[in-house]
Amino acid sequence: MFEISLIPAFKDNYIWLLRRGRQAFVVDPGDAAPVLQRLAADDLELAGILITHHHADHQGGIAGLLAHRACDVFAPAEESITGRTHPLRGGERLELLGVAVEVLAVPGHTLGHLAYLAPGALFCGDTLFGAGCGRLFEGTPAQMSASLERIAALPDATRIYCAHEYTQMNLPFAQAVEPDNPDIAARIQRVAAARVAGQATVPLTLGEEQLSNPFLRCREPAVIASAQANGARDASPVEVFAALRAWRNVF
């Protein structure tokens, strides 16, 4: 397995650095400068770039990185991506730095959005966040709900490397959906302590998200009741998800 570490960018983005020996990949380099600094500091060679979706804070650094050194760019086939060498649609199996990586199509935040699954580690861009999920800029609630269910079916121990530090910001909404969920209350305390100490809350673990992320809990009676009090017309998981997502947008 490669070693995974984070490179902070902008206000709350995380660029993930995957390294094995002196070779490195980066995931969603929205900015080239902090990546180039890190490569130089750690004496690493950039072997490739993984892109989850087309938003500028995820691909804005590609041109700067390619100017420094040509490398492979794995990215959604259906989106406009700078320097893409390997267009992907989901279902592909890659070998990156000697590690098997499966490509998952997870449309919703954008239509071509991809996630990359290495053993025990999912790089999911803006699909799932700590206690939350991405906005539906392009896809439908049904598409995003199916994408999240695909992620939710992975083993609980899977580490989730999402692209933003949003956990603390998302938890008050999770608590509004489920005021009596003790896992959410406990997580609010834990996350507050971590943030005061300057620690990232990512990677997430899927097991913790299952307990405290409302968007993965659309079959829980308390979540269904809250969603129905906020616009859901029935108890189906897609309808519950759609109501939660719309409520979150104005929360």
Ligand SMILES: [Zn+2]
């Ligand atoms: Zn995005």
